[in-house]
Amino acid sequence: xxxxxxxxxxxxxxxxxxxxxxxxxxxxxxxxxxxxxxxxxxxxxxxxxxxxxxxxxxxxxxxxxxxxxxxxxxxxxxxxxxxxxxxxxxxxxxxxxxxxxxxxxxxxxxxxxxxxxxxxxxxxxxxxxxxxxxxxxxxxxxxxxxxxxxxxxxxxxxxxxxxxxxxxxxxxxxxxxxxxxxxxxxxxxxxxxxxxxxxxxxxxxxxxxxxxxxxxxxxxxxxxxxxxxxxxxxxxxxxxxxxxxxxxxxxxxxx
Numbered sequence: 479x480x481x482x483x484x485x486x487x488x489x490x491x492x493x494x495x496x497x498x499x500x501x502x503x504x505x506x507x508x509x510x511x512x513x514x515x516x517x518x519x520x521x522x523x524x525x526x527x528x529x530x531x532x533x534x535x536x537x538x539x540x541x542x543x544x545x546x547x548x549x550x551x552x553x554x555x556x557x558x559x560x561x562x563x564x565x566x567x568x569x570x571x572x573x574x575x576x577x578x579x580x581x582x583x584x585x586x587x588x589x590x591x592x593x594x595x596x597x598x599x600x601x602x603x604x605x606x607x608x609x610x611x612x613x614x615x616x617x618x619x620x621x622x623x624x625x626x627x628x629x630x631x632x633x634x635x636x637x638x639x640x641x642x643x644x645x646x647x648x649x650x651x652x653x654x655x656x657x658x659x660x661x662x663x664x665x666x667x668x669x670x671x672x673x674x675x676x677x678x679x680x681x682x683x684x685x686x687x688x689x690x691x692x693x694x695x696x697x698x699x700x701x702x703x704x705x706x707x708x709x710x711x712x713x714x715x716x717x718x719x720x721x722x723x724x725x726x727x728x729x730x731x732x733x
Contacts, residue, residue: 496584497592504596508562509603517557517661518604523611525671526550530615535672540702547612547619548697549670554604555630556690559597559637561661567593567645568653576732586732594638601634621700625707629700632715633693639722640689646730664690669698689718 491499508514529535530543537545570576579589609617645653666672668690674682685691696711 491583493585493588497588497595500584500589500592501595501599504593505599507566508558508596508600511562511566514558514562514566517562518554518600519607522550522554522557522604522608525553526608526611527615529671530612537673541616541618543612543615543617544619544702545673545698546671547608547617548701549694550608550612551605551630551697552633552668552690552694553665553670554608555601555633555693556637556664557661558600558604559634560641561657562600562641563593563597563638564641564645564657565654567642568648568650568657571645571732572650574733590642594634597634597638601630605630619701620704622706625700625705626697628712629693629696629708629715632712632719633689636689636693636715636718636722639719639724639726642726642730643722646726646732664688669694687714689715692718 508518526543526546529546530541533542535542567576576589584592612619641657644656648656664670667677667685668688669685670690674685674691674695677685686695692711692714696708696715699705699708699711
C-alpha cells in the first residue's frame, strides 16, 4: 500500500455533483411536505375531477374536461413554482438555512438553480398525474406539444421569479399568508375554472394580463382549440418572467 492513500482531499465536490445532490434534496423536501402535497397534488386533482364530473360552472361549448385541464395544469405550475417555493424558501431564510448554504462551497446561483430544477421535476410529476386523470375523464387534447412545453417553461420562470421575490423580501409569516392568499385569488380570478368572459368587461382586460390567466389561456388555446403558437400569452409570460426574476435577483435578501 503506497503512502498517502488515505490522505484527505479537502475542498468542494465538482459543481455538477453539488447541484445534482442539492436538487435531489430540494425535490425530496417538496414531496415530503404535507402542505406542499396539498397544494401541488391534492387540490389540483380534486378540482379537475369535481368540476369535470359535476356541472357547477358553465365552461362553454364542448366537454368540461377539455376546458378545465389546461387551467388545472396552469394551477399546478403556479402551486409549485410560486406558492410552494415562496413558502419553503421564506422559512429557510428565516431559520438561517439559506445563510448557511450561502457559506458552503455551493455557489448561491447554483443553489437557486437546484431549487429551480426541483420545481421542474415536481412539475413533471404533476403534469403526468393530471394528464393521466384527464385522459381517464375523456380529455381530447389538440395542438403542438412544443407550444405547450414553451408555455409551461415560461410560466415556471414567471412564477418562480415572483415566488423568490416574495420569499426574499417579506418575513416568513407574511410570505405564508400572502402566497396562500394570492393562490386563492388567482384560482378564482385567473381563468383556471371560471372563464374570463364571465367577468365584467372592465375587469377582463386586467385579469388577462395576470401570469396565471396568460398561462391557462395559452394552454387552452393550444390544447382545446388547436392553436399553433399563442404569441400574445407567451409575450405576457415572458414579461412577467423577466420582471420577476430580475426583481428577485436584485432585491432578494439571504438573511
